[in-house]
Amino acid sequence: MTRLRVGLIGTGPWATQTHAPVLAAHPDATLSGIWGRRPQTAADLANAHATTAYEDLDELFAASDAIAFAVPPDVQAPLAERAAAAGRHLLLDKPIATSPEAARTLAAAVAKAGVASVVFFTLRFAPPMAAWLADRSQEGPWFTARADWYSSFFAADGTGAFDSPWRADKGGLWDVGPHALSVLTAVLGEVTAVTAAPGPEDAVHLVLRHESGASSTATLTLRAPAAAEGLVLEFRGEQGTATPPGWGESGWGDSTDAFRSAVAALAQAAGGGKQHPCDVHFGLRVTDVLTEAERQVAARRASELPARSSAQAP
Structure with missing residues (x-):
């Protein structure tokens, strides 16, 4: 199979630590170039991986068969739409956008262009977790499930890891919410x-x-106290309770191995092979669920304001 020429958009921590090194060494891909909003940073990253830094996006598209994204979701969506219109396959980050309108426009552009798409939901591509979820999906029926992400990225006593404006603004719902939805739906089916x-x-x-008729719950935050950090994932059904052995330890969600699998999935889909379930249309469904959750949370917080104001009045 001809190796897929993949251009990279983005020069931040994910691009530097995961995307660029994996693409540069992948057996199914060639890192065809890099574009970033900071040209010098893009040039430095390109030099580190023996590829070309482009200041013109159209030139990157021309040198590539596919484009991988490592930028904030609302920067990603319009750029990915341009790439699809240019006939380029897409390796997107999650969430694909933080508005249903932008996500729907992107999905429509992918469908119109007839290009392949893969959304990098880390746990769906990490080999141990992908295999574990596939096994659980074959067991059933499941009665209920639980997926909790207690992270302290932005807690006062946290580490500040992956500190970025969009995460600070959108919170755990949009950052770790896609992880929870990706593992729950892999076993229980789409959210209704x-x-x-x-x-x-x-x-x-x-x-x-x-x-499937099952229900599930999720608690999501980036601001838990550092001492309260932790992950919970369990499925309950007639066969008992299932939790990944050693869940939360290194390996279950290793980003490098997972991204390597995502690149292979895109190469397969772009070559006319099997399409991965985590495509742009799945990304759209996740955006729709998160948008409705965000709407409900905002409405409930707004309804609490008068009561809080009254309680605080002298």
Whole structure:
């Protein structure tokens, strides 16, 4: 199979630590060039991986068969739409956008162009987790499930890891919410209904119904106290309770191995092979669920304001 020429958009930590090194060494791909909003940073990253830095996006598109993205979601969506219109396959980051309009426009552009798409939901591509989820999806029926992400990226006593403006603004719902939805839907099927309630700080509690008839819950935050950090993933059904052995330890979500698998999935799809379930249309469905949850949380927080004001009045 001809190696897929993949251009990279982005020069931040993900691009530097994961995307560029994997693409430069992948057996199914060639890193055809890099474009970034900071030209000198793009040039430095390109030099480190023996490729070309482009200041013109159209030139990057011309040198590539596919484009990988490592930029914030609302920067990604319009650039990916341009890449699809140019006939380039897409390796997108999650979430694909933070508005349903932008996500729907991107999905329509992909469909119109007839290009392949893969969205990099890390856990769906990390080999151990992908295999574990596939096994659980074959067992069933499942009664309920739980997926909680307690992270402290922005807590006062946290590390500030992956500190970025869009994460600080959108919170755990949009950053770790896609991870929770990706693993829950892999086993229980698509989300048919969502109920969302706010917790402290950016915490959001979700109750989900799935097309299989099962229900699930998720708690999502980037501002948990550092001592309260942790991940929970479990499925419950007639066969008992299933949790990945050693869940939360290194390996289950290794980004390098996962991205390597995502590149292979895109190469296969671009070559006319099997399309991965985590495509742009799945990305759109995730955006729709998160948008509805965000709407409900905002409405509930707004309804609490008068009560809080009254309680604080002298």
